Amino acid sequence: MVIQRAVGAALLCAVLAMSGCASSGTSDSSGDADDFVLYASMxxxxxxxxxxxxxxxxxxAGVSAVNKDGGIDGRQIRLVLNDDGGDPGRATTLLQEQLDKGPIDLAIPGSISNVALAAVPILTREKILSTGFHAALQDAAKYPYEFNFSPPMPTQTQGLVDEIVARGFKKVALLHANDATGNLVxxxxxxxxxxAGLSLTTEGYALADVDMTAQLQALQAKNPDVFIFQGFGPLAGYILKDRTKLGWDIPTYGNTEVGSIDLTAVSSPADWKNFQVLAMYSGSAAVPRTAGYTQMTDxxxxxxxxxxxxLPQYAAFWDIPHFVKRVWESADSKNPDALVKAWLQLDEKATPDSPFVxxxxxRFSPESHSIDISxxxxxxxxxxxxxxxxxxxGRP
Known part of the structure; x- marks a missing residue:
């Protein structure tokens, strides 16, 4: 796990260098009164x-690109970036402190659903639009101003269910986190x-767990044909390494959280026997590259x-400022309900000259407020x- 921490620390230093701030503080916390304030708690x-x-x-990078392109309706985006450490309590405290300083135009309230579940009710009360990777908040009736900047979980999982059915598996085992996202998965x-007429056996784990042997053995005892697991960051590595220790090499798939990390940082090729991952579209080298890809990577x-x-980790958040620019400029209004309507009316395709990656x-579903694609x-x-x-x- 030293590798993971080192990578994270190095990337954080680069991010903070981009913003000109110290690691303990908030980036770009001052600016003009007419700035477009994008508050991010991560x-x-x-x-x-x-x-x-x-x-x-x-x-x-996305904020910088949009600002160079004139900002949003002529307003420069001022990014206020706070480190909540993944702690819901700290996230809500930081959010309230920012609200006390002045208005927020758009919020990214947390990197995980557990944090967003604590912060979004505050934003809903204030009628502030929010977005991010928040799979557990895909309910427009409950969270009318929140948009999950990702396909809804049923869309993601259906992609793997189709694969499992096509391969003729009948008995499925699933290991997932006992948190908001894991339970949704x-x-x-x-x-x-x-x-689809298939049987499923499940086991859960706590986010603090570092040894998954007992859960894996319980699933192994059911003699499944195929194993699926869900876990973000180091958790995926713990599962893969313990699977290797058990010598359990049945066909195995990692859900999209697993396909959204650098697996070499948490595991090794020895742990990848008979293993594939479900990844977001832009995680594959085979998909067409847009102008936005070149702009972002440069x-x-x-x-x-x-x-x-x-790449999807960079790409989604590069896309957010570009998409939001189109929302606000098409709405031509600061009214939150008009902005929600404009968000739902947009249909942006990643054409060759598009900034999107x-x-x-x-395009977003009016029911789930998640990306509406197949x-x-x-x-x-x-x-x-x-x-x-x-x-x-890609595949072998």
Whole structure:
């Protein structure tokens, strides 16, 4: 795990260098009164600092690019970037402190759903739009101003269920985190696998667990045909390494959280026997590259950021400022309900000259407020291996 911490620390330093701030503080916290204030609370330190640092680097690069293009309706974006360490209590305190300083135009309230679940009710009360990777908040009726900048979990999991059905597996085992996202993953697989006539056995783990042997043995005892696991950052490494220790080499898939990290930082090729990952669209080297891809990677390299995390982590947060620019300028209003309407009306395709990188298409569902595309568009099944410019190279 030393490798993961070192990567995270190095990337955090690069991100902070881009913003000209110290690691203990807030970036770009002062500016003109007419600035567009983008408030981001992220887990820049802690076990998931590597991928979250990539998100922050992509966000900084995207903000800089939009500002060079005139900002949003002529307003420069002022990014206020705080480190919440993945702690919901700290995140809500930092958010309230920022609200006390002045208005927020858009918020990215946390790097994980558990943090967003604590912060978004405050933003909802204030009628402030928010976005990020928040799979557990895909309910527009409950969170009318929150947009999950990702396909909904059922879209992601359906991509793997289709693969499992095609390969003729009948008995499925699933290991997932006992948190908001992990439980959502389990519920999604349970519904879809049952609909396909397949059986599912599940085990859960706590986010503090570092030994998954007992859970793996419990699943192994059920003699499944295929094993799926969900876990972000070091957790994926613990699972893979303990699977290797048990000599359990049945066909295995990592859910999209696993496909969104640098697996070489948490495991080794010895742990990848009979193993593939479900990855977001832009995580595959086989997808077409847009003008935005070149702009983003050039901007990151110019800022001294080494692209050593999965590309979707950078790409989604690069896309956010570009998409938000289109939302605000098409709404031509600061009214939150008008902005929600404009967000839902946009349909941005990643054409060759497009600035967008994360997905082939960005449009949002009025029901889930998540990216509304098919499983075929959203995800890819890839062979694990070293990342090349943030992308895995594909199947064998």
């Amino acid at each position: 887990a820049l330190t802690g076990p998931i600092a590597g991928p979250v640092g990539a998100q922050a680097a992509g966000l900084k 389990a519920d999604s697989y349970e519904r879809q696998l049952a609909g 901007a990151l390299k110019e800022a001294g950021v080494t692209i050593n995390q999965a 994360f997905m082939s298409r960005l 499983p075929e568009e959203a995800v890819r099944i890839l062979t694990p291996g070293p990342l090349v410019d943030g992308q895995m190279q």
